[in-house]
Amino acid sequence: MLIDQIDQEIKQLNTAEFKQMLIVATKKLKEAEEEVNDLNIYPVPDGDTGSNMYLTLSNAVEEVKKTNSNTVGDLADKLSMGALMGARGNSGVILSQLLKGLANGMEDSDVLTVDNLSAGLQQAADIAYQAVMKPVEGTILTVAREIAEKAEELSDVHDLTEFMYKIVKQARESVAKTPQLLEVLDEAGVVDAGGKGYEIFLRGLLEGMLAEEEEFEEIFAGSFALGHTKEEQESEEKFGYCTEFIVKGAEVEVDEFREKISALGDSLVVVKTQDLLKVHIHTDHPGEALEFGIEYGDLTNIKIDNMSEQHHERIRQEAERDAQEQATKEDPKDGEIDTSADELAVLAVTVGDGLQDIFDQIGAHYVLKGGQSFNPSTKDLLNGIEKIDASDIIILPNNKNVISTAKQVKDLTEKNIEIVPTKTVPQGIAAMMMFNPQGELSAVSDDMKEELEYVKTGEITYAVRDTEISDMKIEKGDILGLQDGDIEVVTGNYNQAALNLIDHMVEDLDSLITIYVGEETTAEKKEELIDKLEEKYPDFDLEVHTGGQPIYYYIISVE
Known part of the structure; x- marks a missing residue:
């Protein structure tokens, strides 16, 4: 779809339509993942901006998919929390802050309108700037700020289509000029990667809002594959087949179609755009579902999966994971726990069997696998913290892209957390040489921080x-x-x-x-x-x- 050829007027959108926008935006960011990664200033293999932004957003949308709320404001809150827990790397953390601002602007809103979307974009920029200690112009922050300024200028616009088109156009222009504001971008001949990722996200929202026929199959392909809710798992046990298809040329109203087909199963999702219906249902009789659908038009993209086989395979995989977790608890190697009850403990992040063993041997209580091009999420760090038998914990990120994620953890746990901002493995090992498990949290972390300047x-x-x-x-x-x-x-x-x-x-x-x-x-x-x-x-x-x-x-x- 060319966004320069838009003539569809939209005044407001409901929660289902907002979900569609988010799903499409996630798919667009996934498709552009490597493009964004390749915008890394240095030619070293740590260009993971696109990956971190996609993983952060996909975790956020996973949370959105689990809620049945009928208000856009509540949906946006779930999006914000999912992004916070799934945030990875600097770019993921900033994206989570942008989504938090977006949620703040939509607070208590039943439907999506220009007014609350505009407020959200403006708050997004404010919160993102506040999250960065030393904001640098020519980055995603500049792009977010100029988008917020454009949103404020469009106060007399009430059509979501026109508003989003102009926002996306501003995002594109802001990204294009980032090399003029940041010398290292100009020298490397690239635009800012985070800014580009944000532009792609916003463009995805616009395309998800409009969802033209030729894109419909792409938009919904996999839209039900971001995860299994508890209700979906129960449905798999009750019904045998996950059945999906598209009805082309359908003139029936969605509510009428949904009501009639609902007798055939559950986990029913029916979405319509123009004359296309996308249908998803769990049923014991997929043939009957297809026969019902063909009464309203031509069928395409038919997909039938035996959920019993899928269910048993997932149980097998989960059992293997549980067994592995139990084994590592009994043998605290490779990222698991030293359960000795010290007053003070350390969580270290690193990747490589040898490095993990080294941190374990020199006193780290939990070694979380992660590092260059493999940044752990906020949730990963929280899970590690909760497994440590200590109330005072020091985190050693050991990578510059993990530091911002680690800082988010401090406000999400009742335990007392200090971050020693180690950017490399040698810094982390040097810091461990100053670790005193019987010491006081702030004093020990200060001693560890001082050691970094000598490495x-x-x-x-x-x-x-x-x-x-x-x-x-x-x-x-x-x-x-x-x-x-x-x-x-x-x-x-x-x-x-x-x-x-x-x-x-x-x-x-x-x-x-x-x-x-x-x-x-x-x-x-x-x-x-x-x-x-x-x-x-x-x-x-x-x-x-x-x-x-x-x-x-x-x-x-x-x-």
């Missing part, structure tokens, strides 16, 4: 796209050496990159080099690097550990 982190990874940064020409597949997040070395060999980077990192008073070896590094390459480091730095202590981390051939600490 230098190096990372050896690979380029995921061609670019030019700070006069360095980088081609896809090049090996990159990063010191504290900045690209310092570009070569074609990961051992050479490590040697060059360490040479750049070492200073006069340093005496210790620590290497954490990644899962893709060969034993031969590891031994070769050790030999060269021992030869080049004979007076240094050298420690080498198997980290098992993905993405990074080596993680390096110099102290």
Whole structure:
């Protein structure tokens, strides 16, 4: 659908129509996930803005699907809470704040109108800015603010179609000019990824509002596959087949069709746009449902699933998960619990079997799997916190994209939480050296924070796209050496990159080099690097550990 060719006038929308908008927006963000990921400024494999925004929104829509509320305001509240619990990474956290503002604007509203949507967009920008300690222009915040300003300008517009068209047009223009406001975007030749994701979300809302015929099948494909509610699970046990189909050319009213077909089963959903009906029903007689539908038009997109087989398979998978959880509780390795009742505890986030074992061995009570391109959600962190037998807990994010999610946890639990903002694994390990389980929460976390300034982190990874940064020409597949997040070395060999980077990192008073070896590094390459480091730095202590981390051939600490 071309949004430049809109002539449909809409004054208000009900909850079912609002749900449709959200489902379509989620699908559009999923389709654009890699496009948004590829807008990452640096060519390193951490471009997960699109993934984090999609996962955050999909969790929010999952909550929306579970409610039967008949007010848009309540639906928006469920959306906001789902986004908060599902927020991942910086972009996901900001999106959750935007959705919180949207919900605030729709509070107590029965239907969606221009007035409450406008209020929501304006509050969205305000809340998002408040959530960021040092707002930077040229980012999603700028896009949200300019959209809010446009919404305020449109106070005399009462047609949702016209309003949303102009909002999406403003979003597109705001995103296009982000490189003019932020030099690093201009240098990398990209627009802001978060801003682009927000634009796609808003465009998805508009397309979901209009839902033309040629898009109908795409819009509803999978719209019932975002999760199973308790009611749906009970229905699966009662009825044998999940039956879906589209009736083309239907002239019947939705309520009339719904009332007549309802006798054949339950979990009934019937949605109409123009002359198309999308039907979903759990029934023991799918043939009768199809025969009923064909009385009103031509059938297409017929899908019949045996829910008994699906149900038993899900039970089997859940049993396996339960068994695994029980096993890890009895053997507190790989991200599970040390149940000793210390006064103070640590939750650490990292990925890689070796790194998880290291944090476990040096005193972390719970090690949550997560890190680069694998950011845990707010709910993941909360679940970990609740499994720790301590009321005072320190969180070590160990990744810059996990810090903002960790901060959200503080207001969602009765336990006392402090965040030590570790951006790397070496920072997290250094912080653990200052951990005192018998100490006082704020004093211990302060001691751990002070240790971070003495740690230098190096990372050896690979380029995921061609670019030019700070006069360095980088081609896809090049090996990159990063010191504290900045690209310092570009070569074609990961051992050479490590040697060059360490040479750049070492200073006069340093005496210790620590290497954490990644899962893709060969034993031969590891031994070769050790030999060269021992030869080049004979007076240094050298420690080498198997980290098992993905993405990074080596993680390096110099102290």
